[in-house]
Amino acid sequence: MFNRIVAPIPTAVALLFVAAPLLGSVGATALNKQVSAATQAVAAAPAAAVQKIVLKTGMAGGKMVYLDDKGTVNPVLRGKVGETLEITITSGEGAEHDIVFPELNVKSEKFTGKSAPVKVLVKLTQSGKFTYYCSIPGHRQIGMEGVLEVTGPADANAKAQPAVKTVAMGAANADPIAPAAKNAVSIAQDPNAVPKPLGARAPQFVKYAIETVELEGRLDDGTTFTYWTFGRKVPGPMLRVKKGDMVEIKLTNNAASKAVHSIDLHAVTGGMGGGEHTQVAPGETKTITFKALNPGLYVYHCATPSVAHHISAGMYGLILVEPEKGLPKVDKEFYVMQGDLYTNHAFGTKGHHEYSPEKAADELPSYFLFNGAVGALGKEHKMTAKAGETVRVFFGVGGPNKVSSFHLIGEIFDKVYSEGATNTIKQNVQTTLVPAGGATIVDFKVQYPGKYLFVDHALSRAAKGGAAVLEVSGPADASVYKPSHPNMHGDMAH
Numbered sequence: 001m002f003n004r005i006v007a008p009i010p011t012a013v014a015l016l017f018v019a020a021p022l023l024g025s026v027g028a029t030a031l032n033k034q035v036s037a038a039t040q041a042v043a044a045a046p047a048a049a050v051q052k053i054v055l056k057t058g059m060a061g062g063k064m065v066y067l068d069d070k071g072t073v074n075p076v077l078r079g080k081v082g083e084t085l086e087i088t089i090t091s092g093e094g095a096e097h098d099i100v101f102p103e104l105n106v107k108s109e110k111f112t113g114k115s116a117p118v119k120v121l122v123k124l125t126q127s128g129k130f131t132y133y134c135s136i137p138g139h140r141q142i143g144m145e146g147v148l149e150v151t152g153p154a155d156a157n158a159k160a161q162p163a164v165k166t167v168a169m170g171a172a173n174a175d176p177i178a179p180a181a182k183n184a185v186s187i188a189q190d191p192n193a194v195p196k197p198l199g200a201r202a203p204q205f206v207k208y209a210i211e212t213v214e215l216e217g218r219l220d221d222g223t224t225f226t227y228w229t230f231g232r233k234v235p236g237p238m239l240r241v242k243k244g245d246m247v248e249i250k251l252t253n254n255a256a257s258k259a260v261h262s263i264d265l266h267a268v269t270g271g272m273g274g275g276e277h278t279q280v281a282p283g284e285t286k287t288i289t290f291k292a293l294n295p296g297l298y299v300y301h302c303a304t305p306s307v308a309h310h311i312s313a314g315m316y317g318l319i320l321v322e323p324e325k326g327l328p329k330v331d332k333e334f335y336v337m338q339g340d341l342y343t344n345h346a347f348g349t350k351g352h353h354e355y356s357p358e359k360a361a362d363e364l365p366s367y368f369l370f371n372g373a374v375g376a377l378g379k380e381h382k383m384t385a386k387a388g389e390t391v392r393v394f395f396g397v398g399g400p401n402k403v404s405s406f407h408l409i410g411e412i413f414d415k416v417y418s419e420g421a422t423n424t425i426k427q428n429v430q431t432t433l434v435p436a437g438g439a440t441i442v443d444f445k446v447q448y449p450g451k452y453l454f455v456d457h458a459l460s461r462a463a464k465g466g467a468a469v470l471e472v473s474g475p476a477d478a479s480v481y482k483p484s485h486p487n488m489h490g491d492m493a494h
């Protein structure tokens with residue numbers, strides 16, 4: 001996982017000195033040209049000319065960037081043919097990075113806020129403009145990219161040298177797949193993990209402590225993914241407060257994390273929902289306090305670039321701000337969230353998947369998931385009710401990109417609190433649209449036993465993991481539904 005390749009490029013200058021005396025058999029004119037070129041190269045850049053450059057990574061204007069010692073964002077690095085750049089680089093904000101010069105086959109070791117400064121040597125053997133960037137998936141796309149300008153005569157000898165083994169850059173190399181992570185754990189949030197209704201209580205001061213954790217999680221049988229989570233589950237914990245409450249959110253980024261994380265709650269007024277003041281490096285803690293001004297069901301999510309990566313990898317959840325008098329009582333409440341996941345392998349491929357920034361940019365998910373994993377709600381966690389009970393689902397779409405046509409096969413939503421707004425109720429709804437970064441509350445009474453299926457009614461998605469099972473037990477009421485008996489009618493297909 002940690003590539004540690006600094007390609008050794010022989011110094012063109014040294015080789016020229018060696019090569020010149022060996023050119024005795026070459027024609028005089030050719031020889032003169034060669035020597036002349038060599039002399040120029042040497043004159044332009046004395047042997048062992050080393051230019052020291054200090055860089056660090058950081059955040060600027062909502063982007064991840066490289067900074068030089070003057071604070072210049074993604075500085076243009078300049079050098080002459082024959083020089084060597086000695087770059088010393090550290091992680092200013094704590095996340096994991098590297099620096100690569102793909103055209104020059106140079107790649108640094110990876111570094112984090114905890115590792116020692118990393119040194120990388122870039123030998124300049126030809127003039128031109130070259131790119132440098134961070135090869136951690138997604139980092140280049142959100143700003144970590146700059147230019148190296150090399151001036152001076154192009155050095156023919158350098159081109160003649162054997163090509164250094166090319167280092168594979170980026171995460172687009174889909175083959176072969178890595179084996180499934182052996183230490184993978186379940187990240188599927190229990191849909192029964194709904195905080196108790198608060199009732200008609202007076203406003204209070206409510207404190208939540210949430211930890212962001214990166215871990216290898218089970219995506220499907222035999223398939224794993226590097227999830228980024230709030231509280232080791234997808235979605236993160238459901239929060240439940242009352243309109244008028246003061247709410248403290250203390251966000252800690254686990255010391256083993258490689259990325260910075262944060263929280264933006266859509267229930268918050270100000271501070272970019274908290275995203276502005278909760279950017280936490282690995283091992284750090286930051287706290288915000290907000291007043292729950294508006295009732296409703298709201299999404300929260302990580303707001304650290306690339307936000308789409310953090311959300312897709314699992315960093316979303318719901319916060320319910322109950323109206324003064326609470327919501328009408330029901331028998332069962334469930335917590336379900338949908339997300340679209342972009343990985344570097346096709347749906348169903350066994351092995352370890354990584355996030356694919358390319359597929360995310362094209363909005364082509366490999367997986368559509370309810371509570372983080374294939375089979376999370378049905379196989380791993382059960383949602384059950386008895387015939388005659390009233391059921392409520394707090395449903396949100398973390399996204400990052402796809403809306404949900406939320407539908408329950410074999411039932412009708414008696415009430416829908418569209419878009420999570422608690423002041424309006426629609427009745428008798430078949431399918432309700434839930435935007436990315438939006439939520440809804442659906443209430444219904446189950447009148448007949450059997451298996452009911454929650455789906456996104458964009459049904460190709462059900463074959464990519466997006467389905468959840470509700471099991472209803474109890475007597476079959478023939479006045480509600482009556483199948484023909486297969487034994488009485490030989491033509492019944494089963």
Ligand SMILES: [Cu+2]
Nearest residue numbers: 261262302310
């Ligand atoms: Cu994050």
